[in-house]
Structure formats: C-alpha cells, structure tokens
Amino acid sequence: KQEVTQIPAALSVPEGENLVLNCSFTDSAIYNLQWFRQDPGKGLTSLLLIQSSQREQTSGRLNASLDKSSGRSTLYIAASQPGDSATYLCAGGGATNKLIFGTGTLLAVQP
Amino acid sequence: KAGVTQTPRYLIKTRGQQVTLSCSPISGHRSVSWYQQTPGQGLQFLFEYFSETQRNKGNFPGRFSGRQFSNSRSEMNVSTLELGDSALYLCASSLPSGASGNTIYFGEGSWLTVV
Numbered sequence: 001k002q003e004v005t006q007i008p009a010a011l012s013v014p015e016g017e018n019l020v021l022n023c024s025f026t027d028s029a030i031y032n033l034q035w036f037r038q039d040p041g042k043g044l045t046s047l048l049l050i051q052s053s054q055r056e057q058t059s060g061r062l063n064a065s066l067d068k069s070s071g072r073s074t075l076y077i078a079a080s081q082p083g084d085s086a087t088y089l090c091a092g093g094g095a096t097n098k099l100i101f102g103t104g105t106l107l108a109v110q111p
Numbered sequence: 112k113a114g115v116t117q118t119p120r121y122l123i124k125t126r127g128q129q130v131t132l133s134c135s136p137i138s139g140h141r142s143v144s145w146y147q148q149t150p151g152q153g154l155q156f157l158f159e160y161f162s163e164t165q166r167n168k169g170n171f172p173g174r175f176s177g178r179q180f181s182n183s184r185s186e187m188n189v190s191t192l193e194l195g196d197s198a199l200y201l202c203a204s205s206l207p208s209g210a211s212g213n214t215i216y217f218g219e220g221s222w223l224t225v226v
Contacts, residue, residue: 034215043115043201044217089154097142097205097215098167101154 003027004092006102014110017080021105023073023090030092033066033073034099038087047088048075080109113138115204115218123224129190132221136183136204142166143185144215145177148199157200160185161207189223197225 004025013019023033031052036044048057050066050073057064063076073090087106091099116135124130136143144167145157156169160179177187183204189196199220205213 036217043117043219044203046214046216049214091154091215093215096167097144097159097203097213098156098169099144099146099154099203099215100156101146103153 004030004090004100004102006088006090006105008105009103010106010108012108012110013080015080015082017109018076018078019080019107021075021077021088021090021107023075023102025071025073025092025100025102027092027094027100028068028071029094030068030071030100031095032093033064034091034093035062035064035073035075036089036091038089038104040086044089077107080107082109082111085109115202115216117200117202117218117221119221120219121222121224123226124192125226126192126194128192129188130192130223131186131188132200132202132223134185134187134202134204134218136185136202137216140204140206140216141183142205142207142213143179143183144203144205145185145187146201146203147171148201148220149197154201157187192225194225196223198223 007022035047048064061078087104090102142161144159159167179185201220202218205215
C-alpha cells in the first residue's frame, strides 16, 4: 500500500522561528514531490514541486528537499510569520498526475 | 489567468439522491483530477481524465463516476448518496503528466453535506 506520512501532525511556534516539516513515503514509484498549503475551508495552494531530476526547490522563505533513496522530503520555512499558519500537505506523484497525499501538518505561528 | 473553478461551492443533499459537481480547469490544462477530502481519511484520489478519457481511478465504489468534455471541463457524479459521502470534493488541473512531474493546481472545492 502506498503511504505518505507527515511528522509532526501539529506544530506551534513563535513568530520568527525557523521550522522544518517532514514527509516520508514508502512507494518507490514516487518520482516527484509537491508541497501544498491549505487554509481552513479552502482548497490547496501549490507551494513547491520537486521534479524527479531535482533534489530541492526554493521559493522565497520556503525550501523543499527530496531524497528518493531514503523516501524523505522536508519543507523548511524560514522566519515564520503568523500568516504562515495553515495545514501543510506533501503529496507524492509518479508517472501520472495521481497524487498520494500525506496526513498533513497543522502549523500555528504565534505572534 | 483564471484558476480552477468549481461549482457549486456548497450543497446539501438527502441520502439516496444523486449529485453532480462541475470543474473548469485552467486554460490549456487538459488533465483534470478529482479528490475527496474527509477528516477521517484525508485526501484521496478519485479519478483523472485526459482528453475525455479516464486514465486513472482510485479505490472508490462505482457510485462515483466522472466525465470530461471536449473543452476539458469535467463533471463528477455521485449516485445513491450515503452519509459517508459528506466531504470536500476537490478538482485539480495540470498539463499532461510526465515522470518528471507537473505542478497541480486545485480549485476551492465543493462542500457536500448528505443528511
């Protein structure tokens, strides 16, 4: 069974702190990894896509890495802000557009 | 550039009824996927359509079906609704798949409540 696990399930940090969200997957058929953000009651916003030929991607204060050999990805958020509060989801993709989602990390950044 | 548009945003149905949800993908995107999100099961893949053909299907009963039109717009239908079908249904669009991966864009979703 394809599984994607995210740790921690919830995280509360003070504003300004750097933080790391973890994602692990067991399926060797996962070639690429996407990170999404979901605000309460909303759809998903794509943050970063790490394609199969890449090891990491950066966008602003976000940096995501992918290690397919160990089945792990991390999302690093620098200098967190209250506006970063949301649920963060990682999703593994293979040769099709089907995504296998993790269970998510609920992040709260305290002002 | 308009994003993925889903209609209706909210709806309430009675057990046994059927429902049709609609999705308009980003212009130029021919791949449309559907996902179900519930508190207990998280996000689960329903199916993917490309060029009016279902290319991939998740592990859902036959009551869940979909289709795609020539303009890439897609609909999904759930027949004989059950209480457990209450969920947020998300539509996603992207360019045709490749092993390297494509950014997948999601709509705001359709909230379905079955009573």
